[in-house]
Amino acid sequence: MQRHSPARTLARLGATVSSLAITLFGLVLVTFFIGRVIPIDPVLTILGDHARPELVERMRIELGLDKPLPVQFWIYLTHLFRGDLGRSVMTSNLVVDDIKLYFPATVELGTTAMIFATLIGIPLGVLSAVRRNSRLDQFVRVFSIVGHSIPIPVLGLISLLVFYAWLGWAPGTGRVGVAYVGMTPTVTGFLTVDALIAGDADVFWDALSHLMLPAAVLAYFSMAYISRMTRAFMIDALAGEYVITARAKGLSPARVIWRHAFGNIAVRLATVLALTYAGLLEGAVVTEMIFSWPGIGQYLTVSLLNADMNAVIGATLLVGFVYMVLNLLADVAYRVLDPRV
Amino acid sequence: MIGRLFDRAWLLSDSPQSRAQAAWGRRYRLWCDFRANKPALYGLATVIALLACAILAPLLATHDPVTQNLGQRLLPPSTQHWLGTDELGRDVYSRLLYGARVTLGMVLAVVVLVAPIGLAVGCVAGYYRGAADVILMRVTDVFLAFPRLILALAFVAAIQPGMTSAVIAIALTTWPPYARLARAETMTIRDADYIAAVRMTGASSGRIILRHIMPLCLGSLIVRVTLDMSAIIIFAASLGFLGMGAQPPSPEWGTMIATARRFLLDQWWVPLIPGIAILVASLAFNLLGDGLRDVLDPRQG
Amino acid sequence: MLVEISGLNISFPTPHGMHAAVRDVSMTLGTEKLGIVGESGSGKSLTARALLRLLPPAAVTRADTLRFDGIDVLSASEKQMGMIRGRRAGLILQDPKYSLNPIMTAGDQIAEAWRNRRKGSRRQAKEAAIDLLAQVQIRDPRRVADSYPHELSGGMGQRVMIAMMLAPDPELLIADEPTSALDASVQAEILKLMEDLVSRRNMGLMLISHDLPLVGHFCDRVAVMYAGRVVEELAAGELGQARHPYTRALLDCMPSLTHPRPRLPVMARDPAWLT
Numbered sequence: 011m012q013r014h015s016p017a018r019t020l021a022r023l024g025a026t027v028s029s030l031a032i033t034l035f036g037l038v039l040v041t042f043f044i045g046r047v048i049p050i051d052p053v054l055t056i057l058g059d060h061a062r063p064e065l066v067e068r069m070r071i072e073l074g075l076d077k078p079l080p081v082q083f084w085i086y087l088t089h090l091f092r093g094d095l096g097r098s099v100m101t102s103n104l105v106v107d108d109i110k111l112y113f114p115a116t117v118e119l120g121t122t123a124m125i126f127a128t129l130i131g132i133p134l135g136v137l138s139a140v141r142r143n144s145r146l147d148q149f150v151r152v153f154s155i156v157g158h159s160i161p162i163p164v165l166g167l168i169s170l171l172v173f174y175a176w177l178g179w180a181p182g183t184g185r186v187g188v189a190y191v192g193m194t195p196t197v198t199g200f201l202t203v204d205a206l207i208a209g210d211a212d213v214f215w216d217a218l219s220h221l222m223l224p225a226a227v228l229a230y231f232s233m234a235y236i237s238r239m240t241r242a243f244m245i246d247a248l249a250g251e252y253v254i255t256a257r258a259k260g261l262s263p264a265r266v267i268w269r270h271a272f273g274n275i276a277v278r279l280a281t282v283l284a285l286t287y288a289g290l291l292e293g294a295v296v297t298e299m300i301f302s303w304p305g306i307g308q309y310l311t312v313s314l315l316n317a318d319m320n321a322v323i324g325a326t327l328l329v330g331f332v333y334m335v336l337n338l339l340a341d342v343a344y345r346v347l348d349p350r351v
Numbered sequence: 352m353i354g355r356l357f358d359r360a361w362l363l364s365d366s367p368q369s370r371a372q373a374a375w376g377r378r379y380r381l382w383c384d385f386r387a388n389k390p391a392l393y394g395l396a397t398v399i400a401l402l403a404c405a406i407l408a409p410l411l412a413t414h415d416p417v418t419q420n421l422g423q424r425l426l427p428p429s430t431q432h433w434l435g436t437d438e439l440g441r442d443v444y445s446r447l448l449y450g451a452r453v454t455l456g457m458v459l460a461v462v463v464l465v466a467p468i469g470l471a472v473g474c475v476a477g478y479y480r481g482a483a484d485v486i487l488m489r490v491t492d493v494f495l496a497f498p499r500l501i502l503a504l505a506f507v508a509a510i511q512p513g514m515t516s517a518v519i520a521i522a523l524t525t526w527p528p529y530a531r532l533a534r535a536e537t538m539t540i541r542d543a544d545y546i547a548a549v550r551m552t553g554a555s556s557g558r559i560i561l562r563h564i565m566p567l568c569l570g571s572l573i574v575r576v577t578l579d580m581s582a583i584i585i586f587a588a589s590l591g592f593l594g595m596g597a598q599p600p601s602p603e604w605g606t607m608i609a610t611a612r613r614f615l616l617d618q619w620w621v622p623l624i625p626g627i628a629i630l631v632a633s634l635a636f637n638l639l640g641d642g643l644r645d646v647l648d649p650r651q652g
Numbered sequence: 653m654l655v656e657i658s659g660l661n662i663s664f665p666t667p668h669g670m671h672a673a674v675r676d677v678s679m680t681l682g683t684e685k686l687g688i689v690g691e692s693g694s695g696k697s698l699t700a701r702a703l704l705r706l707l708p709p710a711a712v713t714r715a716d717t718l719r720f721d722g723i724d725v726l727s728a729s730e731k732q733m734g735m736i737r738g739r740r741a742g743l744i745l746q747d748p749k750y751s752l753n754p755i756m757t758a759g760d761q762i763a764e765a766w767r768n769r770r771k772g773s774r775r776q777a778k779e780a781a782i783d784l785l786a787q788v789q790i791r792d793p794r795r796v797a798d799s800y801p802h803e804l805s806g807g808m809g810q811r812v813m814i815a816m817m818l819a820p821d822p823e824l825l826i827a828d829e830p831t832s833a834l835d836a837s838v839q840a841e842i843l844k845l846m847e848d849l850v851s852r853r854n855m856g857l858m859l860i861s862h863d864l865p866l867v868g869h870f871c872d873r874v875a876v877m878y879a880g881r882v883v884e885e886l887a888a889g890e891l892g893q894a895r896h897p898y899t900r901a902l903l904d905c906m907p908s909l910t911h912p913r914p915r916l917p918v919m920a921r922d923p924a925w926l927t
Contacts, residue, residue, distance in 0.1 A: 029492070036493030040502075044509045142709075155641070159634040161585045163592040163608055164626030167615055171623070175616050251750040254706055259765045259816070260738025263730070270753055277755075292500040296589050310501070311593055314508040326505045333498045349755055349800045 022345070030338055037330045042086055045323045095327070096320035100313060105324035108309060113328065114199025115185060116305035119228060119297070120290040122221055126229035127236055128283060134233075135240025139248060140267055150237055157234020162293055166227045166300035173223055180223040183302040187216045224301040228293050232286045239282045243275040250274070277348040284340030288333045384646045391642020397635035405451040414442035416449040416602050425618045434624050437611055439600075443621065446602035447628050453603045454632065457518055457587045458580055464522040466576060469529025470568060474560050476530070477537025488534070491527040499524040500589060507595040514603070517596040521586050525579065532575055536568040574647050578640035581633035588629045604629050654824055654856045655681035655703060659716030662698050662707065670712070674698050675880040681824070685850065685857040687867030687888070689902075690877035696860045699877075700826045704737050721823070739769050741824040742817030744846075747833035748809025752801040758785070758812040759797025762819055769820035784815040788845060807838035814846060824856040832862070843870055864891070864902050876902070879926050898925055 061069075070076050074085050089096070095105035138150035173180040181187060185201055194201070194208040202221065205214035247253070248271050256270040295307030302308070306325055313321035355361045356375060363380070367373040385391060404411065413433065420440035428435045434443040476487040494502075503520035510516045540546065541564065549559055590596035591605025599610055604625040611622040662674035674695035679686070688696045701707050702718065705725055718725045720736050728736075737743075745751035753761060762784055763777035772780070778797070785793035788811040801809055810830060817825060827846060831839040847870055850857045861867045867874055868888045875885045876899045884896040894900055901919045 032489060033493050033496045036490070037496060040493065040497070041505065044505050155637055156630075156634065159581055159585075159637050160630050161588050161592075161605075161626070161633070163589065163605070164623070164630055167608070167612065167622055167626060171615055171619050175619075251745055251747070252753040254701075255743070255745060255751045255813075255816075256753065257706055258704060258737055258743035260734050260736070260768055260820070261764070262734065270756075273755055274753065288498065292498045295500055295504070296592065299593060310504065314504055315594060317508065319509075322505055322508060326501050329501050330497050334496045337496065350802050 041323045041326050045319050095324035098321040100316050100318040105320050112306045112309045116294050118200040122225035123228035124287050127232035131233040131236030132240050135237040136244050139241045139244030154234040154238045157230050162296040169227050181219050190216050224297050228297045247271040247274045280343045281340040284336050288336040291329050381646050388642045390638045394635045394638030404448050405455045408448040412445035412448050414445045416446045417600050437621050450602040450604045458583050460518045461521045461583050465526045469526045470533045473530040473533025474537045477534040478541055491530050494527045512595045514597040517590045533568045540564050540567050574644045577643050581636040584633045653680050656717050656719040661714045663712050677882050681856050683856050685871040687871035687874040688860045689864045689867050694877040695880040696877045697828050739820045740822050742822045744813050744827040744830045746829040748813050754801050762816045765816045766819040788815045806834045810842050826858045828860045
């Protein structure tokens with residue numbers, strides 16, 4: 011018997027947390043330097059090009075830009091700890107407030123896409139592994155290699171053209187029809203959920219129909235990846251001796267496939283899913299631009315084009331942080347769920 | 352010698368008479384394996400065609416890619432303009448050809464930057480271990496912890512949108528997996544007996560890394576690079592689409608989509624044709640990479 | 653007769669045409685202990701797995717007769733096979749490290765086999781599993797039932813495997829090299845246990861091994877396979893009178909404590925054995 015002692019588990023957890031802290035520090039450091047090497051002078055952005063020199067000097071001191079870089083970094087860190095990401099020049103709101111406004115839209119889009127990708131990708135992968143080299147398997151392989159090769163802008167534009175312009179199945183871009191904007195009070199920030207809470211069926215259906223196309227576009231790449239990984243894992247698992255044992259026990263094929271073979275890859279797959287979800291955040295940036303989805307990706311891109319550095323750094327930090335946490339979750343899931351580790 | 356390369360019996364001989372014969376025999380067998388993979392052959396053919404388009408663009412183009420002709424805006428494909436014209440009356444076909452230069456050029460630049468850096472970092476970390484390993488791998492982890500596109504966007508915005516910064520940004524976010532790969536390979540090679548033998552002859556660490564370890568890491572690195580090319584193409588196109596890559600009037604495919612986007616509903620071919628070009632290029636590299644991996648490095652499968 | 657095999661051929665497609673792995677094999681088995689001996693690649697495992705139709709999908713199987721208790725295995729429906737596998741015939745594989753499902757506890761795996769035949773509650777199945785573990789002489793069956801396979805030693809794992817295959821009270825037990833992955837000291841224990849259980853329950857046993865003297869010791873009859881064919885079949889007591897040169901060579905290669913030799917002979921293979 012080699013069950014792990016709690017002390018060892020605790021030590022492992024400690025190592026994970028400290029490596030997270032170091033990585034987080036690196037993340038902050040990199041964003042800080044990106045924010046500082048920008049050639050656009052933040053003072054001139056605020057005051058305009060023709061401000062009087064003494065005003066510029068006072069502003070510089072006010073913003074702490076006269077101090078040496080390490081001191082500036084320290085100030086930046088302490089502000090960060092207080093949850094202060096500065097003020098956006100573009101929206102003139104606190105960046106934190108902007109994020110609260112935009113981020114839920116991204117989570118809503120990403121989660122819906124993730125549900126699509128998982129519900130379709132996993133069964134496809136399992137079936138194509140079970141019926142290897144069948145028509146279905148060939149279809150899944152083509153489907154997934156195209157998914158790996160098609161850029162989101164292209165897929166997004168094609169789907170808009172076909173489903174919106176030609177077939178008229180999908181509503182246009184945006185999160186909800188113009189008539190319904192601001193109809194429901196914000197509780198969770200997820201428009202579909204808020205509409206349900208408010209009991210407003212019209213808003214719910216409208217928001218849902220706006221959500222479907224961008225979520226499907228965003229899901230495709232992840233779906234391709236998930237089905238490809240599931241297929242590879244399942245082929246591996248189905249070749250295992252324990253699968254022969256399970257069949258020799260007289261179990262039904264469904265039980266052999268799902269309980270025994272799939273049961274063995276479920277943990278590895280959970281890791282893949284967590285990483286995929288993190289990857290969806292990236293895809294969301296482009297998807298949001300195409301579908302005018304008011305999420306963090308659009309916020310980030312528009313801030314970039316306007317050189318609104320506080321907003322850029324805030325959004326980058328947020329996405330980086332979420333990405334890291336999801337990576338960590340994938341790792342923890344692996345350790346908790348697999349009896350062998 | 353050259354004639355022999357077409358002699359199957361000589362190539363497939365079980366008892367090669369010379370090192371050259373053994374080496375060519377091995378290459379021939381790999382080629383036979385690769386040839387059996389139809390999709391990979393299509394990939395290879397397409398990649399070669401793309402390269403030809405890029406190199407021969409001035410010969411193949413029917414028009415100048417940047418000359419505007421506002422009298423002939425947004426024309427559908429015709430005998431005059433094979434793929435129509437864009438919003439400034441430029442010939443889309445000719446722009447696509449020159450765009451292949453931009454895209455493949457960017458891919459090449461990224462690879463030339465990334466592969467040596469990743470290889471060097473990985474080999475040094477794997478060979479010396481200890482503090483060097485810990486520090487280098489920690490830096491790698493920090494870069495891996497970022498979502499790639501977001502880091503690249505922030506970086507490009509901080510310097511200046513354009514092709515050079517796009518290339519640097521993509522390179523900056525692409526090297527860590529290469530370092531990981533090279534490190535893993537080095538770790539397995541460095542304890543081999545023949546490395547110990549080289550060390551006994553008094554070779555310096557630098558020489559061992561350069562002459563004996565790096566060449567052995569190349570195989571898996573090449574596979575990885577080929578598989579990554581399609582990701583780099585999509586990455587470059589996404590940056591272009593978001594206005595952070597090559598700037599107009601450059602005929603970069605992603606940038607072409609971005610500028611023609613607003614004509615989607617009425618002149619849909621204008622934004623979609625460069626999109627299809629990106630799809631074809633990235634599909635070709637994916638197919639080629641899959642085929643190469645199956646032949647050269649089955650472990651990564 | 654429990655098992656009737658005649659004219660069994662199994663082949664696999666390769667880039668250079670079909671490769672015949674089992675060629676024209678015939679054998680029968682009643683309520684007795686039959687040993688099948690041969691080196692790796694001789695087709696002994698394939699023959700046994702063909703009987704339960706557990707071959708890899710690429711395998712092509714042909715036979716004049718391949719019957720389990722009168723049921724034609726080749727034409728049986730998947731449902732009929734489900735009635736044979738696990739219920740009337742069990743299969744024990746070589747290495748419990750790979751043949752037990754790593755993410756299910758030993759008790760769950762046994763209970764699953766038990767419930768497949770009998771309708772009973774989870775609790776009953778669990779109790780039955782613990783009872784079965786006790787029957788395979790595990791001292792602390794409750795603790796072992798809650799263990800995962802990686803927490804068990806090889807011998808313990810193989811006992812779990814035996815308990816699992818005996819759970820539905822089968823009539824035939826096929827053991828495919830059940831002790832090759834175990835320490836020498838545990839091998840005899842496991843074989844003895846298997847022999848006891850099989851005799852007590854009046855079952856048929858097909859013991860596959862590469863160890864001729866071992867099989868001769870535990871079985872009633874021995875079939876010797878070489879390159880996909882049965883080259884000789886004889887009663888265990890008559891091993892000394894074996895006629896086929898391959899069998900003789902196998903026996904000759906054994907080191908002996910009573911007549912030590914400075915050097916063991918090396919088997920000289922005769923291409924004529926292949927025909």
